[in-house]
Amino acid sequence: MMEYINRLKIFLNEVKIEMKKVSWPTRKETMYTTSAVIISVFLISFFLGLVDLGLSKLIERLIK
Known part of the structure; x- marks a missing residue:
């Protein structure tokens, strides 16, 4: 059980290190995208709504 906890601590520490390396977008970039x-x-x-409507009308006419 202790080995599992130690591995979890190492993993979380590595996650913390990697998160510091992330290049986060600015607020302006986030709003734009x-x-x-x-x-x-x-x-x-x-x-797609127009295509659906058109195909529906076409099929409706073909069935009549």
Whole structure:
């Protein structure tokens, strides 16, 4: 059991060291990329909604 605890302590210490090496984005970068993702999601959703509507109408006409 002690070996497990020692290994866990070593692991957590290594995680702490690696987290200090991470290059974190600035608030401005985070806001910019988040905005880009949200806009992309809306545009793609709108496009896919139009495609779905068009295909639904096409299939509806073919069935009648």
